[in-house]
Amino acid sequence: MRDRLASAVSIILLVSLVAGTWWAADYAQRAVTTDPPRRLTHEIDSYVEDFVMVRSDPEGLPSTRMEGKRLVHYPDDDSSEVTQLRAVNQRADRPTTVVSSNFARMDEDGARIDMRGNVDFQRMAAQGRDALTIRSEQMTLRPDEDLAFTDQPATILNGRSRIQGRGMRYNNVTRELSIAQRTQVEITPGKSPAPRQP
Missing domain, CATH: 2.60.450.10 (Lipopolysaccharide (LPS) transport protein A like domain)
Structure with missing residues (x-):
């Protein structure tokens, strides 16, 4: 019984860690504005x-x-x-x-x-x-x-x-x-x- 409880706690912690990492990555991607692709215009470079x-x-x-x-x-x-x-x-x-x-x-x-x-x-x-x-x-x-x-x-x-x-x-x-x-x-x-x- 003790082994099952330890395994369940380990799985819950692992799932929580994966979900937290995914949420943090998604939040960071939405929070940081990425530069739009460079527009080529007829301006001197x-x-x-x-x-x-x-x-x-x-x-x-x-x-x-x-x-x-x-x-x-x-x-x-x-x-x-x-x-x-x-x-x-x-x-x-x-x-x-x-x-x-x-x-x-x-x-x-x-x-x-x-x-x-x-x-x-x-x-x-x-x-x-x-x-x-x-x-x-x-x-x-x-x-x-x-x-x-x-x-x-x-x-x-x-x-x-x-x-x-x-x-x-x-x-x-x-x-x-x-x-x-x-x-x-x-x-x-x-x-x-x-x-x-x-």
Whole structure:
């Protein structure tokens, strides 16, 4: 009889302990307010001033260098806005390009850059080709594909030739430049060779 009484008291104490623990855990969970899940809004979550970013190719060599006055990052769409952006794209198998603008927006993990305000695109002279300069108020870059394009008016200077048009696409890999609508073309011939004396 004594053994049964001790067992019953032990079971009652154990049940009371489990019930008390469950109640305390439930009370603590209700008493402490948990933070709601973070809302992603289009608000700046980080910024940096006077920055330089370098991207490397698969061999580890620097291929793209971007620098600017100020960069701000937005977490909702993982985009960045840059003031006074200057981007240099250099690879061994193609001419170096340098692009600058007053403002730029980078998204798609840096694979797309929308530049606006005094956009100046320069392809350096290389492999017997003259330097190429393109100026516009808006231009989109695809650094990985080495593409630049715009649907806005653009002025193109290629050596001594000048073209003004609306809509332009330049592929630095194939060196192809296409213009949607030409409005003015000025081609200045190079110096003709002096006549030979008989």
